[in-house]
Amino acid sequence: MSGSDGDRGQREVIVPKGLFDITKLSIVRAHGSRLVADIGAEYLDFASGIASLPVGHSHPEVVKAITAQAQDYLHLCFNLTAYQPYLSLAGRLNNLAPGHGPKKTMLLNSGAEAVENAVKIARYVQKREGLIAFQHSFHGRTSLAAGLTGRVRAIKAGFGLPHPGIFHAPYAYCYRCSSGLTYPNCDIRCLKGLQDLVRYSIPAKQVAALIMEPILGEGGAVVPPVGFVQGVAKFCSDKGIILIMDEIQTGLGRTGAWFASQHFGVAPDLVLTAKALGGGLPLSGVTGRAEIMDAVYPGGLGTTFGGNPVCCRAGLAVIEIIEQENLVVRAAEIGSKLKQGLDQLKEMFPIIGDVRGLGAMMGLELVEDTASKTPAVEATKKLFETCLRRGLLLVSGGTYRNVLRLLPPLIVTDDELEQALDTLKAALTEVIG
Numbered sequence: 001m002s003g004s005d006g007d008r009g010q011r012e013v014i015v016p017k018g019l020f021d022i023t024k025l026s027i028v029r030a031h032g033s034r035l036v037a038d039i040g041a042e043y044l045d046f047a048s049g050i051a052s053l054p055v056g057h058s059h060p061e062v063v064k065a066i067t068a069q070a071q072d073y074l075h076l077c078f079n080l081t082a083y084q085p086y087l088s089l090a091g092r093l094n095n096l097a098p099g100h101g102p103k104k105t106m107l108l109n110s111g112a113e114a115v116e117n118a119v120k121i122a123r124y125v126q127k128r129e130g131l132i133a134f135q136h137s138f139h140g141r142t143s144l145a146a147g148l149t150g151r152v153r154a155i156k157a158g159f160g161l162p163h164p165g166i167f168h169a170p171y172a173y174c175y176r177c178s179s180g181l182t183y184p185n186c187d188i189r190c191l192k193g194l195q196d197l198v199r200y201s202i203p204a205k206q207v208a209a210l211i212m213e214p215i216l217g218e219g220g221a222v223v224p225p226v227g228f229v230q231g232v233a234k235f236c237s238d239k240g241i242i243l244i245m246d247e248i249q250t251g252l253g254r255t256g257a258w259f260a261s262q263h264f265g266v267a268p269d270l271v272l273t274a275k276a277l278g279g280g281l282p283l284s285g286v287t288g289r290a291e292i293m294d295a296v297y298p299g300g301l302g303t304t305f306g307g308n309p310v311c312c313r314a315g316l317a318v319i320e321i322i323e324q325e326n327l328v329v330r331a332a333e334i335g336s337k338l339k340q341g342l343d344q345l346k347e348m349f350p351i352i353g354d355v356r357g358l359g360a361m362m363g364l365e366l367v368e369d370t371a372s373k374t375p376a377v378e379a380t381k382k383l384f385e386t387c388l389r390r391g392l393l394l395v396s397g398g399t400y401r402n403v404l405r406l407l408p409p410l411i412v413t414d415d416e417l418e419q420a421l422d423t424l425k426a427a428l429t430e431v432i433g
């Protein structure tokens, strides 16, 4: 499983240990859904750069668009001069994002930067500072985004106190309900957590925004009930709180809709994109209602490289390919094929406590036994490693480090889906017996 000794040695000497080194691989080539390592081995990529490659590695149309743009100009800085790739992509996002009425988009470099800017805009508009986020969420690793993230391990631990004014409410993580109840009999009790926050912790009038992932990504592919997401949206509109939907992982087709918010019939005030948007290049966006996006004074927002022309051309190509190849529908199909196969594995291997997800964003939560639901952390690690040794790259995750996630590119073939399920079955047999 380990990469070449040369790369290993260099990594240890040159790069800080704080960066994850999950697979120990060094990759030399990647195409479609496949990776080739320096040791010659080939891998089926069900991580896709952590949900960042909807059209796979080095799609020829993306490469063509990038190359053409590189020949015109690489960088101008949108603060200084306008350019068409930025305007075209921002326009596309305005049209695609959920909700009616005029919208505007600003482009940035990374997911965390989109989170930071959405919060700046919301605080400026509202003249309030408080922020609500959810337990189990992930919003990035800059200091404010890490503060919003609803998990301590590997995000906040050791990095000082989080920013003041951030409050976390329970998410509808039904497999591990914080009230010990079962959906739908629970009447979505977790929504009460929001009322409790504005009753006991911060007056609603001091809350600028609430940020939520419509489906938890790093939290382990947790899909909440429709009533939960709609209840959150209603809470925000009742209290005059800006709803920021973090669709950095779910956006642009991955879940079988352009935006996962659409599964829940919710149109947020601001929606965040990144990952898939650049098709492998660093790019993110904040899209929202024009009157909110326009509120900040000229010069109050900006970045040197955000909306870089080469990245925007890649983004435009990605959206075009998703449309032409009908990949939003394909994502839903991938979801049902994977769900069917994973449910069969659940019947065979009781270590699989829960199979969940939507579209090409599926997760398996692994437990010591189905009654206690004790997280099977070691087995998760072993399964991840065994799948990798057998040629399948997955992503692990979840607050309790016991979720294996399947995040294939949306161009994955049926044969590759079968191959992934077969590998997972063989790995489960090898590790669990």
Ligand SMILES: Cc1ncc(COP(=O)(O)O)c(C=O)c1O
Pocket: 050, 110, 111, 112, 113, 115, 138, 139, 140, 141, 213, 217, 218, 246, 247, 248, 249, 250, 274, 275
């Ligand atoms: C939902 C969500 N928000 C924000 C981020 C942060 O994005 P980035 O790593 O580009 O800063 C991620 C990254 O995994 C994410 O999944």
